[in-house]
Amino acid sequence: MTLNYIVFAASALLFGGSAVVALAWAMRKGQLENxxxxxTSIFxxxxxxGRVTDSFPGQKPKPAGGATKRS
Amino acid sequence: MSDTRREKSSSPASPAPRGGKAIGRASDRGGSVERPIDPERAARRRFRVDESTRVPVLTFFTGGAFWLLAGSILALLASIKLHTPEFLDGASWLTFGRVRPAHLNTMIYGWASPTGIGVILWLTARLAKAELRFPRLLVAAAVVWNVAVLWGTIGILRGEGTSIEWIEFPPYVPPLLVLAFSIVALSVATTFHDRGEAHVYVSQWYIFGAIFWFPWLYTVVELLMVYRPMAGSPQASVNWWFAHNVLGLWLTPIGLATIYYLIPKVLGRPVHSYYLSIVGFWSLALFYNWAGAHHLIGGPVPAWLVTVSIVASMMMLIPVGTVAINHHFTMVGRFAILKYSPTLRFIVFGAMSYTAVSVQGSFQSLRDWNEVTHFTHYTIAHAHLGVYSFFTMTMFGALYYIMPRLTRWEWASARLIRVHFWGTAGGMAIYWIGLTWGGVLQGAAMNDPKVPFLDIVKMMIPYLWSRSLAGVLMTTGHVAFAALFTMNMLHLGKRRYEPTLLDDPREYARLIASPPAWEETPAS
Structure with a gap:
């Protein structure tokens, strides 16, 4: 039974705590501004x-084969 | 060639609508379009990022596709046995009590989790704009994971299951899954640490949620239920805390991360309200964990525990509302694209199911409603609306987007994709309607002490047939998907130079209002 209480307490502290730390980090780093x-960061x-991207990547004015050779 | 590329790509931000609806107009939400990096470098970087995820992600996907088929067969066996008990009743390892948990565990740990992990890895690299770390270790993790699932499934069929719902794998399997999972978590954290993009996109928040919550849930439940089992009714609380949270804190964040990335990315349109998306994440983190005990209404657990979970279930309307508003308003004006794009069709189906299943879930946690519907087929319909209609359909959509970018091979057949979509969507609809209807009748009859139990059993037979019919339709869809998957992996079929759309590409081109990319290039 002691083990159970330890698991309860430790997991609540650990995971509740990590969420609070993550939120504090996000605020400090300005993630929650602008x-x-x-x-738009995924574009x-x-x-x-403005560009619909659901098309075969190799056929767009874009990388595929050529790109690796150059880099 | 490269000049054309640069020229073409430097001005696509303002496509003049060429007739038809003005879909895909740039900067209709304000915000700058051009980033201080030139298009070719951006393209090359993304290509490198995708390339780094290729082997591990495809390994996870392959395992997922295999278990999807195996799980479908187990599902059909279990479903047929419910209305035709004499079906294959000769072998002990094919009895309902083993086939059904084998179905559940192969679907959750064999199909849903590895596919979700594959999507997590790809998304993390994409969002971090950095190459994926430890690709070889990840392949080893995928192998360990699949061996563990195979071992566990055989164990369940041999009768070694733990008989605790959602964690039936015998005790020798969980350490392997935890080992494989820690490699995944390590890779995600390291890739994130080395990121080339300063902003942490909302999908990344959801991914972190999933990555940190799942091992917590899994190790705690294994510890308290299998290795050092607790005594008495607290077992039930822990069991349902876990089972509910596998959907809520593991599969849901993965599904939402995918939706929040792919709808804007496919449409080329930022998410409607980014502010709401962040509110949605943090309110999910706050409320979902409390909701599990609503499975124990009327059970031998403290009343306050159940009440807290009902309150939390109702509070879930906040994150669900933010997600529904966001996805709907990002799509508004673009719904016509659903006719063409396989990715978007599956993803939007999943997103709508998420709203449906969550709103249904909140209200069925109320005591009056729960009294009738819980412990009936109604709950099974609800669970499948969540894991299948929302999560699995979202994963299908993600695979349609990710796979061609990794294998560099377009999907072989639009017809097979249509079979896949209509088989799974139609099957799911029949499944949900049949079991929800049947479940309410069953619950009402069971609450009436005058109705003999055997009458209720007989009354359910037609509804159970509808479940098997739905299962056949869904399995048909899965077979079509597996065929497409195999052809894509092995580069079978004719090489295609245009995207595999579900309808006329010319119409699609007019619809998206800018000349389609695949017509632009060869002109130079």
Whole structure:
């Protein structure tokens, strides 16, 4: 039974605590500011906002085979 | 060639709508489009990132596809036995009590988890804009994971299952799963640490949630239920705390991370309200963990525990509302694309199911409702709406997007994708309607002491047939998917130079209002 209480207490502290630490980290680093920029962070210069990307990647004006040779 | 590329890509941000609906117009939400990096470098970087995830992610996917088929067969066996008990009743290892847990565990630990892990790895690398760390170790992790699932499934069929729902694998399996999982967590954390993108996108938050919550749930439940079992009714509380949270804190964050990345990415349109998406994540983190005890309403557990879980279940309307609003308003005006894009069709089906299953879940946790519907087929329909209609369909959508980018081979047949979609979606609809309807009748009859139990058993037979019919449809879809998957992995079939769309590509091109990319290149 002691083991059970230890598991309960440790896991509650560990995981509750890590969530609090993560939230504090996010606020300190400014992750929770400027939401507009955050929303656009998944777009790139070659897959910008406004481009529908559900097409075969090799056929777009884009990397596939050629890209590796160069890099 | 490269000049054309640069020229073409430097101005795609403002595609003049060419007739039809103005879909895909740039910056309709404000915000700058161009980033301070040139398109070709961005493309090359993303190619390298995708390339680094190729072997481990495809290994996880292959295992997932195999267990999807195995789990479907086990599901059909279990379902048929419910209305035709004499079916294959000769062998002890094919009895319902073994086939059904084998189905559940192969689907959760064989199909859903490895596929989810594959998507997590790919998404983490993409979001971090950095190459995936430890690809070889990850392949080893995938192998260990699948061996463990195979071993555990055989164990269950041999009758060594623990008989605790959702963790039936015999005690020698969990350490292997935990070992494989810690490699995954290590790789995700290291990739994130070395990221090239400063902003932590909302999908990444969900991925971290999944990565840290799942080992917690799993080790705690194994410790308290299998290795050092607790005595008495607290077992039930721990059992349902875990079972509910496998969906809520493991599969749900993966599904939502995928949806939050792929809907905006496929449409080329930022998520409607990024603020709401962050609120959604933190409110899910706060509330979901409390909700499990609503499975024990009326059971021998303290009333306050159940009440807290009902309150938490109702509070879940907040994160669910934010997700529903966000996904709907990101899609508004673009629904026509669902006719063409396989990825989007599956993902949006999953996103809508998420809203449906969560709202249903909140309200069925209320005592009056629960009294009738719980411990009936109704709950089975609800669970499948969550794990199948929401999570599995979302994973299918993700695979349709990710696979061609890793194998560099387009999907072989639009017709097979249609079979896959309509088989699974139609099967799921029949399944849910049949068992929900049957479950309410069953619950009402069981609450009436005047109805003999055997009458209720007989009354359920037609509904159980509808479940088997649904299972056949879904399995048909899975076979079509497995065929597509194999052809894609082995580069079988004719090489395609255009995306595999579900309808006329010309119409699609007009729809997205900018000249489609695959027509742009060869002109130079």
């Amino acid at each position: 939401f507009q920029r955050g929303a 790139d210069a070659d897959e910008p906002i």
